[in-house]
Amino acid sequence: MEKENRFKLFMPPRLSAGQVSAGRSQGFNRCSDDDFKLPFDVWSRGEITDSDTISQQVKLCSEVDEENPETMNELFSKLYKEAEKIKQWKLTVETELNQKERKLQENRKIIEAQNKAIQELQFENGKLHLKLEDEICENKDLLKEAAASRHLCNLLKETYTRFTEKTSKYEQEKEATIQLYEELHSNVERMTVAFEELCVQAENDRLEMSFKLKEEAEKVDKFEKECRLEVSQKEKQIPALTIQRDEKDDVIKDIKAQLQTSQNKIADLMEAKLHNEEMLKESQVSKEHLRVELEEAKISLQKAEVAQKNLETEFQTTVKTLIQVTGEKEEQEEECKKMKALLAALTEEFETSVANLKSLLQEEQNRLKKSEDDSKLLTLELQNKSAELEEMTKVKCDKEVQLEELSETLKEFHGLKAQLTSTAEKEQDYLKQLVTLKTDLEQEALKNEQLTVYLSKLSLEKEQTAQEKNAVAAELKKLQEQQEDSKKKEDNTKQLVENLEEANSQLRNELESLKEKMAKTGEEMKSTLDEREENMNNLKKQVENKTKCMEELQQENKVLKKKITTESKKSNTYEGKVNKLQLEMENINKQHKEEVDIYKKDIETRKVNENKLREEVEKMRLLCDETAMIQRETDARCQHKITEMVALMEKHKNEYDKLVEEKDAELKVYKMKQQKQISSERALENELSCLKKELSSLKEQLKAEMEEKENFVKEHSGSMIPESEKKHKSIVSEEEMFKNLYKDYPQASQLHSTAPKKSPAPCSVKSPGSALKLKTMRRMREAGWTALSKMDRKRKIKDAVKLFA
Amino acid sequence: MAESESQEGNDYNRGRMVENIKTDMEELLEEMEKLTVRAAWMAYSYTAIQSNADLSNAMQHSEDAFLMCKEQMEKKWQEVLLESRREREKKE
Numbered sequence: 001m002e003k004e005n006r007f008k009l010f011m012p013p014r015l016s017a018g019q020v021s022a023g024r025s026q027g028f029n030r031c032s033d034d035d036f037k038l039p040f041d042v043w044s045r046g047e048i049t050d051s052d053t054i055s056q057q058v059k060l061c062s063e064v065d066e067e068n069p070e071t072m073n074e075l076f077s078k079l080y081k082e083a084e085k086i087k088q089w090k091l092t093v094e095t096e097l098n099q100k101e102r103k104l105q106e107n108r109k110i111i112e113a114q115n116k117a118i119q120e121l122q123f124e125n126g127k128l129h130l131k132l133e134d135e136i137c138e139n140k141d142l143l144k145e146a147a148a149s150r151h152l153c154n155l156l157k158e159t160y161t162r163f164t165e166k167t168s169k170y171e172q173e174k175e176a177t178i179q180l181y182e183e184l185h186s187n188v189e190r191m192t193v194a195f196e197e198l199c200v201q202a203e204n205d206r207l208e209m210s211f212k213l214k215e216e217a218e219k220v221d222k223f224e225k226e227c228r229l230e231v232s233q234k235e236k237q238i239p240a241l242t243i244q245r246d247e248k249d250d251v252i253k254d255i256k257a258q259l260q261t262s263q264n265k266i267a268d269l270m271e272a273k274l275h276n277e278e279m280l281k282e283s284q285v286s287k288e289h290l291r292v293e294l295e296e297a298k299i300s301l302q303k304a305e306v307a308q309k310n311l312e313t314e315f316q317t318t319v320k321t322l323i324q325v326t327g328e329k330e331e332q333e334e335e336c337k338k339m340k341a342l343l344a345a346l347t348e349e350f351e352t353s354v355a356n357l358k359s360l361l362q363e364e365q366n367r368l369k370k371s372e373d374d375s376k377l378l379t380l381e382l383q384n385k386s387a388e389l390e391e392m393t394k395v396k397c398d399k400e401v402q403l404e405e406l407s408e409t410l411k412e413f414h415g416l417k418a419q420l421t422s423t424a425e426k427e428q429d430y431l432k433q434l435v436t437l438k439t440d441l442e443q444e445a446l447k448n449e450q451l452t453v454y455l456s457k458l459s460l461e462k463e464q465t466a467q468e469k470n471a472v473a474a475e476l477k478k479l480q481e482q483q484e485d486s487k488k489k490e491d492n493t494k495q496l497v498e499n500l501e502e503a504n505s506q507l508r509n510e511l512e513s514l515k516e517k518m519a520k521t522g523e524e525m526k527s528t529l530d531e532r533e534e535n536m537n538n539l540k541k542q543v544e545n546k547t548k549c550m551e552e553l554q555q556e557n558k559v560l561k562k563k564i565t566t567e568s569k570k571s572n573t574y575e576g577k578v579n580k581l582q583l584e585m586e587n588i589n590k591q592h593k594e595e596v597d598i599y600k601k602d603i604e605t606r607k608v609n610e611n612k613l614r615e616e617v618e619k620m621r622l623l624c625d626e627t628a629m630i631q632r633e634t635d636a637r638c639q640h641k642i643t644e645m646v647a648l649m650e651k652h653k654n655e656y657d658k659l660v661e662e663k664d665a666e667l668k669v670y671k672m673k674q675q676k677q678i679s680s681e682r683a684l685e686n687e688l689s690c691l692k693k694e695l696s697s698l699k700e701q702l703k704a705e706m707e708e709k710e711n712f713v714k715e716h717s718g719s720m721i722p723e724s725e726k727k728h729k730s731i732v733s734e735e736e737m738f739k740n741l742y743k744d745y746p747q748a749s750q751l752h753s754t755a756p757k758k759s760p761a762p763c764s765v766k767s768p769g770s771a772l773k774l775k776t777m778r779r780m781r782e783a784g785w786t787a788l789s790k791m792d793r794k795r796k797i798k799d800a801v802k803l804f805a
Numbered sequence: 806m807a808e809s810e811s812q813e814g815n816d817y818n819r820g821r822m823v824e825n826i827k828t829d830m831e832e833l834l835e836e837m838e839k840l841t842v843r844a845a846w847m848a849y850s851y852t853a854i855q856s857n858a859d860l861s862n863a864m865q866h867s868e869d870a871f872l873m874c875k876e877q878m879e880k881k882w883q884e885v886l887l888e889s890r891r892e893r894e895k896k897e
Contacts, residue, residue, distance in 0.1 A: 139819060146826050153829050160836050167843050174850060181860060188863040195870035199877055206881045213889045 276484075283483040286490060290476055293497070294469075300505055301465065304512065308458065311516070315451065325444055332437050339430050346423055353416060360409060367402060371395055378592055382599040389592065396585060403578050410571050417567075421560060428549060435545050443534045450526060454519065461515065465508070472504075691773050698777070 374395060378388045479493040 143819065143822070146822055149826060150829070153826075153833055156833055156837075160833075160840060163840055167840075167847065170847060174854070177854065181854070181857070185860050185863055188860065188867050192863065192867040192870050195867060195874050198874045199870065202874065202877050202881065206885055209885055210888065213885070214892070217889075217892060 279484065283480050286483065287476070287480055290479075290494075290497070293494075293501075294472070294476075297472075297501055297505075304508065307512070311458075318451070322444065322447070329437070329441060329444070332440075336430075336434060336437060339433075343427060343430060346426075350420070350423065357409070357413075357416075364402065364406070367398075371399065375588070379595075382596070382603060386596075389589070389596075392585075392589060392592070399581075399585075406574070406578075410574075413567065417560075417564065424556065425553075428553060432545065432549060436542070439538050439541055443538070446530060446534065447527075450523070450530065454523065457519070468504075687773060691777075694777070 374388075374391065378392065381388060476497070479490065479497070482489050482493070
């Protein structure tokens with residue numbers, strides 16, 4: 001190409017190739033790289049270079065005329081050299097082209113072989129695919145069978161487990177049955193053994209019974225023999241017994257006779273009893289006579305009683321004396337009562353004084369409490385402090401008065417203390433007198449006791465006489481018992497009784513006199529002794545009492561002295577306290593005044609603060625009211641808005657629901673569209689496969705047409721080898737052109753690059769896309785043919801240029 | 806490609822399943838053998854228990870003994886009584 005361009009340069013002889021070629025060789029060198037790839041561009045550049053050369057030729061024509069002819073020869077030689085070089089270059093290029101064409105053919109063959117191999121592989125792939133599907137089906141079937149077998153295995157396992165459970169149960173039951181069998185066997189054996197034993201025992205029993213029967217028979221026989229012997233013996237004994245019986249009958253008769261005699265005797269005795277009873281009655285009559293005599297004795301006794309009464313009169317005299325003494329005692333008691341009354345009055349006076357004092361103390365306490373309350377009120381009440389201060393001063397005066405009164409009361413206390421001591425002393429004297437009177441009363445009581453003792457003694461004597469009477473009655477009874485012996489004894493006894501009674505009376509009198517005397521003497525002695533003892537006791541008691549009183553008085557003196565000292569101390573303490581209280585009161589007054597001033601200032605400040613706070617409170621209330629109103633308004637607004645929003649929402653709910661439904665429908669539509677697109681894609685794929693087939697057919701057609709073209713070119717001229725080559729080139733370029741054109745349609749490029757395949761899936765499906773594809777194919781064909789036509793035109797132009805050049 | 810991968814996984818799982826099935830089947834066979842052994846032993850034990858004539862023999866022996874006892878008890882007491890009566894008659 002360089003040399004062709006150089007030919008173009010050197011075609012006009014006017015040019016000076018030196019400067020021009022140097023300048024253009026660079027451009028040509030640039031073009032050398034793109035020889036075979038872009039024939040259009042080359043030819044286009046060739047046209048451009050022609051224009052450039054023409055322009056440069058015009059420029060150089062003017063410059064070349066100036067050069068020498070020597071250079072022309074050199075140029076011609078260089079031209080010849082370069083022509084030769086060009087020819088050599090042509091040859092080399094042609095050889096290279098041939099080689100390359102061979103390589104291309106070889107590559108095409110290789111491609112065809114590879115395509116065939118690919119087809120075979122695709123066939124095999126299809127077969128393998130079928131096999132795989134079959135195997136997949138078989139595997140699925142196997143899986144199903146395996147699942148079924150697994151299910152069966154599971155069932156078998158379940159049945160196995162059940163069987164094992166049942167076998168275990170069977171085994172348990174078998175063991176139980178074996179045990180039962182064994183037990184039964186053992187029981188049966190025991191039964192057999194027992195039965196055998198029973199047989200043996202039965203035999204033994206039978207034998208024993210037989211032996212026993214025999215023995216008993218023998219015994220019976222023996223017993224019979226013995227009985228017979230005894231019968232014979234008893235028969236022999238019978239006459240002897242009859243003789244004895246007769247004898248006994250005789251004895252019985254004698255006894256009966258004796259009984260009769262005894263009965264007669266009993267009757268005689270009964271008569272005697274009756275006689276005796278009559279005698280008893282007579283004795284009883286005598287008893288009555290004796291009783292009368294006893295009554296006479298009683299009369300005598302009554303006389304004695306009269307004597308006793310005399311004694312009693314004497315007792316009465318003594319009683320009178322006692323009464324006198326009691327009267328004296330009563331007088332003394334009256335005096336004592338008077339003294340008691342006086343003492344009571346004094347005690348009452350003391351109690352009243354004590355009550356008064358207590359009341360005064362209570363009043364003082366109350367006053368103190370009041371004063372304390374007043375002081376508290378002072379501390380609490382700030383507003384009336386001035387009046388309260390005055391009141392305090394008044395209270396002070398009152399307190400001073402009270403203090404004076406307290407001092408007076410203290411003085412009174414001292415006087416009262418003295419009075420109390422005097423009254424105590426008086427009470428002590430009166431107590432002494434009471435003690436003496438008590439001793440006298442005790443003495444008289446003792447006397448009374450003595451008299452009672454005497455009376456008891458007399459009663460005892462009476463009882464003794466009664467007892468003697470009883471004894472006499474017993475003696476009388478004894479005499480009555482002796483009446484059976486003789487009546488004389490009764491008379492004698494009477495006489496004796498009379499004598500005895502006389503003696504008894506005399507003795508009684510004597511005894512009574514003696515007893516009286518003895519009693520009197522004893523009484524006198526006892527009285528004297530008692531009096532002496534009483535005197536002694538009284539004296540001792542008086543001494544003891546006096547000593548006790550002295551001790552008590554001393555103790556009381558000590559106690560009173562202590563009380564006095566304590567009270568004096570208390571009074572001193574009270575005075576000190578009063579002084580302290582006065583000082584405290586003064587201090588408190590000062591403090592109160594200071595506090596009053598402070599509190600007044602505080603009150604003023606607090607009032608100011610209160611006013612400020614009240615103003616602020618009013619402001620805050622107003623603000624609160626305003627805020628409340630605002631809140632209410634806002635709440636109302638919010639509620640209105642909320643209601644409006646709710647209404648809007650409710651209104652829009654339907655719209656939103658509709659929108660939602662529409663969107664759902666759209667989603668469904670989009671899904672349907674997607675599904676349709678997927679189906680369309682699948683259909684497109686199917687159509688692509690169909691197109692592949694068509695392309696293969698088209699390729700075959702193209703080959704056929706190319707062959708026709710080649711044949712047509714061969715028919716026209718043999719020199720058009722380069723044209724055929726060019727057509728080959730053009731075929732190659734067509735392929736390249738198709739590739740360039742089909743860049744926009746990659747699917748078609750694939751179809752163009754690959755050989756037609758035998759697609760396993762039949763492209764029986766026809767869709768509207770197939771029409772589009774056909775249209776595209778037609779466009780591509782037309783573009784290719786137009787390109788070819790353009791190429792033909794360009795070649796023709798170039799050939800023409802060459803020819804004309 | 807995804808299908809091939811899933812197929813490969815299924816193949817792996819299938820292999821595992823096949824192996825598991827083989828092992829399970831072997832275990833089941835063993836268990837079934839054991840079960841058959843147990844069933845045979847059960848049948849043998851049944852027959853052994855049923856064929857065991859000890860109880861029946863023992864029962865028969867017991868029955869025989871019982872009957873013998875009865876007979877003895879019934880007869881011999883009567884005999885004893887008769888003998889006793891005879892002896893009495895003889896004595897008289």
